[in-house]
Amino acid sequence: MSDSFFSQTARKGNIVHLPGTGPARRLRDQDLAGFLDYWMAMRKGADVPRRADIDPRGMSPLLSEAFIAERIAPGLARLRIAGMHLSDLMGMEVRGMPLSALIEPQDRDRLAELLVDLFDGPARLEIGLTSVGSFGRPPLTGRLVILPLRSDLGDISRAVGCLVSDGPAGRTPRRFTITSSEVVRIGATSDAAAAPLTLDAYRADQPLDPVVPARVRGNGDRSHLRLIETD
Template sequence: MRNDATAPGPGNKSNVIAMNSHRTETRFPHIAQVEAYWHALRGARLVPDRSEVDPRGIERALEYAFILEQVAPGVGRLRIAGGHLGDLQGMEVRGMPLSAFFLPEARTDLAATLEQVCTTPTVATLSLLAETGIGRPVLEARLLLLPMTDGFGQITQILGCLDSQGSIGRAPRRFAITARRLTQIFPRDAAPEWRGRVVKPSDKTTLASQPGLAEPPARFDANPQRRFDHLRLIKTDS
């Protein structure tokens, strides 16, 4: 896997920020669990399939996890969502667009990220900060977007996790994107080396960067039954 982060505007060299993987796993542990599960599912393939997702594999992160379907370029709707996402909005969120969690000025960056996740494909980690106000204290969050294929083999599905630190307060809470990390995906045997960096989005909001995606060791076997990727028919002369 190669990590390829591109700045949305000029002068991207100044936007490269060093990362510390221990901090994110400590502050946003549910992100780490969903990420590890996705890696275990895909194995050496490019991405896993939506049908392979078993909620038992991310049991401790279910409240923060969701499955998103890309219904148009840059537009994703929640098909399955954990209770934490409902708490952030103060309502049932299934069927809602993911953009409902974002401030209007952040939605262009979100749409571009969703499009890249499904077309490149790419894994995205976004650093978020909620708008504050009366009854709405400081709320920091991390969003993870992991591409998957649908029943037709097209990358239109996303396994995601939205983890937050702080009191939710008065809902709904909507977020600005303060940093993002984009990791282009390759089959593991095709790209043994990868590099990571974080870039700030075009809104220029600042926030202490948190570590993003890392290739974690799989802690479980997501597919206990061995699969045979290729079958070859051998015909012998009788």
Template sequence: MVESETHPRAAVIALSGYRTGGALSALDDIERYWTQLRDDQGSLPSRAQLDPRGFSRALSNCFVAEAMAPRHLRLRLTGQHMTDLMGMDMRGMPLSAVILPESRPMLEDKIEALMTGDGTGVRLTLISPRSYNRQALFAGMLLLPLARENGTPAKVIGALATVGTVGWTPRRFQILGETARPARRPDLAEGDAESRRPSLTVIQGGVVEPAC
């Protein structure tokens, strides 16, 4: 058993894939598009305003979910990557189905904060632990709120991207922590990678021992 695969600091390894053009860059593409829509109109974008051409490189990683309770989301549209991870079409399933039972209360807390908060998104660092014939698989999950439309359930646009080999499916994940994006400094250039590098807030008790 490799310590880096079971200790919270394993998240640092996951973040090594978080660079422009890296395995987790799909999260940036979708968040950048959502932010641009929000900045242009001064309020949350709606589902109807989303144009897939605006984040075409990230379509495989993208999903749209709707609130079915204050702490739960149901997947309405999913990209191919989630299908590949779970080995099945996830449309109509709860988002929590991709999370291991030990981490589902944490996900529910984050969803509740997202749906009742100030419109700020949530970005999580995840791990699918190593088990028989499967290597540890690191991942990032992004959840961004959308505006309500004519009394319809609240919706979320999100993304799930991984670093590593998928192996046998399904791959379910535990939450290592929440990735906070630091406030942008005006003196940093637009393309400066340091301005986009995240930090990780580890959620204590969020790591379970993988099967050997």
């Protein structure tokens, strides 16, 4: 099937980048909890949802930060499609790039181990992130949530995720170090009933051809979701 997950334009004002403290942070926590709730609901009695069952309208508060990734080797996943926030962080389109491009080199082996858990477990992941500040680059903290999906072929080789961070990117590219990680193993269908649908509980198709990322031209308007679509 075609990955046209983000083939819609967000209305101006619908997507906002929230600060990391106070009421705004609590609202973002609610958005992440809703993201997990939606994934859990789409399981429909199975261990993980099917990619075909994921509708972007179910995660609209985080659409700019969301992505779909494809497993291409043990410990390696490639971004099939992604919201504008990820491109903002890298200063370029991220379609076709490995997810590890967002991570500092010294932590990529750790990410690879977590991705093995994600697809082979299967498991749900929450990863704490930080990006050290420098000239023109304010310090950032972020959270990376990744949830496994089944492809049309029935194998667990897709994932839906989101990366939220707490401020403007500044000079790009921005890459993150991993400050914490939590792996939540997914059991049988009873896992859905046993795990409360809260963020606190969460913490406890065909292959793509290679794509060379292209630079994103800044147009001064960040209110729209960039269309990133593959066949």
